[in-house]
Amino acid sequence: MALTLNEIVPWGRSYEEYQQMFALTDIELGQRILGCADGPAAFNAGLTQRGGQVISVDPLYAFTELQIRDRIAATYDTILLQLQHSQADYVWEAIASVADLGRVRMAAMTQFLADYEAGKQAGRYRPGxxxxxxxxxxxxxxxxxxxxLWLYSDHLSCEFHQQSLRELLRVAREVRLFPLLTLDCQLSPHLSAVTAQLLRDGFTVSRQRVDYEFQRGGNEMLVVRAA
Ligand SMILES: C[S@@+](CC[C@H](N)C(=O)[O-])C[C@H]1O[C@@H](n2cnc3c(N)ncnc32)[C@H](O)[C@@H]1O
Known part of the structure; x- marks a missing residue:
């Protein structure tokens, strides 16, 4: 079922954060990349500026730039307020404070918005x-x-995770997912069952440490490849 705009809470990370979360090398950044559930992140805009080939898919892209901009404005203060109350869940180093986080996220979303309509025309932002x-x-x-995936394990079932991984591996040779934690900083309860099924289906699966940790304990990505 399609999401309504009121159900979406837009919050986007920067190109540099994507590079770190997924430990992307220059060679990998030159590959044909899918950014799934990219929302208002700046990864697509940043990689396109650097000459990369990337398509982002997200239900958010059913909406116009103006609608997304208005939704960001309507939700931004509430998100920051919630973060004020859950500061202990985060590592305040690269991003030093809630105010700093607000600036970093807003800069990423502004870069996304500036790129969005042209990127949609070019087929780089696809609703899905x-x-x-x-x-x-x-x-x-x-x-x-x-x-x-993983982060919303309380709302998205193990079966949804299994179907989604199967679909991602249908369209891409390799899939990377970050973080492996739920919103309350616990390892996803679906991770072991989904991993076991992927191994039975003949994929290789590995947990890899990365040089990025903002959500406390969230410093690993899952890498899944066709064997
Ligand atoms: C927390 S945001 C993450 C945005 C971006 N990936 C980042 O890290 O900055 C989650 C995104 O998942 C998208 N989403 C929700 N349901 C989805 C679905 N069934 N398939 C793909 N994306 C979905 C939302 O629209 C939202 O943009």
Whole structure:
């Protein structure tokens, strides 16, 4: 079922955060990349500026730039207030304070908004939702999923995670997911069952430490590849 705009809480990370969360090398950044659940993140805009090939898919892209801009304005203060109350869940180093976080996220979302309509015209922002993606088999070298699968394990079932991984591996040779934690900083309860199923299906699966930790304990990505 399609999300309504009022159900979406737009919050986007920067190009540099994506690079760190997924430990992306220059060679990998030159591959054909899918950013799944990218929302208002600046990864697509930043990689496109650097000459990369990336398509982002998210239900948010059913909306116009103006609608998304208004929704960001309507939710931004509430998100920052919630973060004020949950500061202990985060590591305040690279991002030093809640105010600093607000500036970093808003800069990323502003970069996204400036790129959005042109990127949509060019087919770089495509409306769509897991667990069914609008791409042919093996269209991408690499699919990235930041802050969607695992994070919302309380709302998204183990079966949804399994179907989504299968779909991501249909369209991409390799899938990376970050973080492996739920919103309350616990390892996702679906991780072991989903990993076991992927191994039975013949994929290779590894947990890899990365040089990025903002959510406390969130410093690993899952890497899944066709064997
Ligand atoms: C917390 S945001 C993460 C945004 C971005 N990946 C980042 O890390 O900055 C989660 C995103 O998941 C998107 N989303 C919600 N349901 C989805 C689905 N079924 N398939 C793909 N994306 C979905 C939302 O629209 C939202 O943009």
């Amino acid at each position: 939702s897991l667990p069914a993606l609008p791409f042919e088999n093996d269209y991408f070298d690499l699919a990235l999923v930041s802050h969607f």
